Amino acid sequence: KNEVEQSPQNLTAQEGEFITINCSYSVGISALHWLQQHPGGGIVSLFMLSSGKKKHGRLIATINIQEKHSSLHITASHPRDSAVYICAVRLKGGSTLGRLYFGRGTQLTVWP
Amino acid sequence: ETGVTQSPTHLIKTRGQQVTLRCSSQSGHNTVSWYQQALGQGPQFIFQYYREEENGRGNFPPRFSGLQFPNYSSELNVNALELDDSALYLCASSWPGQAAYEQYFGPGTRLTVT
Numbered sequence: 557k558n559e560v561e562q563s564p565q566n567l568t569a570q571e572g573e574f575i576t577i578n579c580s581y582s583v584g585i586s587a588l589h590w591l592q593q594h595p596g597g598g599i600v601s602l603f604m605l606s607s608g609k610k611k612h613g614r615l616i617a618t619i620n621i622q623e624k625h626s627s628l629h630i631t632a633s634h635p636r637d638s639a640v641y642i643c644a645v646r647l648k649g650g651s652t653l654g655r656l657y658f659g660r661g662t663q664l665t666v667w668p
Numbered sequence: 669e670t671g672v673t674q675s676p677t678h679l680i681k682t683r684g685q686q687v688t689l690r691c692s693s694q695s696g697h698n699t700v701s702w703y704q705q706a707l708g709q710g711p712q713f714i715f716q717y718y719r720e721e722e723n724g725r726g727n728f729p730p731r732f733s734g735l736q737f738p739n740y741s742s743e744l745n746v747n748a749l750e751l752d753d754s755a756l757y758l759c760a761s762s763w764p765g766q767a768a769y770e771q772y773f774g775p776g777t778r779l780t781v782t
Contacts, residue, residue, distance in 0.1 A: 658710030
């Protein structure tokens with residue numbers, strides 16, 4: 557069983573819609589990352605969270621440590637938001653510096 | 669752009685051959701992690717190097733090996749390639765002095781084994 561589970565696996569939306577991607581994890585963590593991967597493979601870090609909520613432009617990330625759950629929201633979605641969104645966690649007390657455990661990703665497609 | 673570069677971008681090898689992938693870390697970063705991402709999957713941790721020493725390894729066989737150089741650039745070597753080694757290989761650099769070990773990813777090398 558993977559330490560990190562994401563849902564949905566695939567998501568299709570119309571431009572302007574509000575998007576939510578969910579991430580659940582089963583282990584104690586020190587931080588959770590939301591990452592974006594475009595076709596071709598390069599990964600960009602969107603957020604790193606250890607508590608509460610962060611906002612950057614149209615993107616909002618929240619985390620509930622007690623429930624071991626995080627959500628990534630995209631407001632007013634746009635076709636350029638189409639990408640794979642990946643949730644990754646860093647374990648609490650891990651000896652490897654910053655090693656990440658990844659979910660399988662959510663493929664988001666936004667149609668004009 | 670993160671400042672992390674990888675080479676080559678794409679590579680095709682035959683089963684049984686050996687391959688070397690390269691990663692140049694972001695300036696000042698002394699830690700590099702390598703990940704394997706199979707099609708449709710999330711990345712899996714291969715190993716990490718910190719100050720030229722291996723500092724943790726995932727569930728990968730010994731034919732996956734690495735090096736980190738004094739300038740903190742890094743290599744991933746895979747011997748006796750198997751078809752299942754076909755994947756995107758990502759490196760990520762970080763600086764432990766940063767709060768919470770933010771990792772910066774390279775663009776990846778896509779390896780195809782035939």
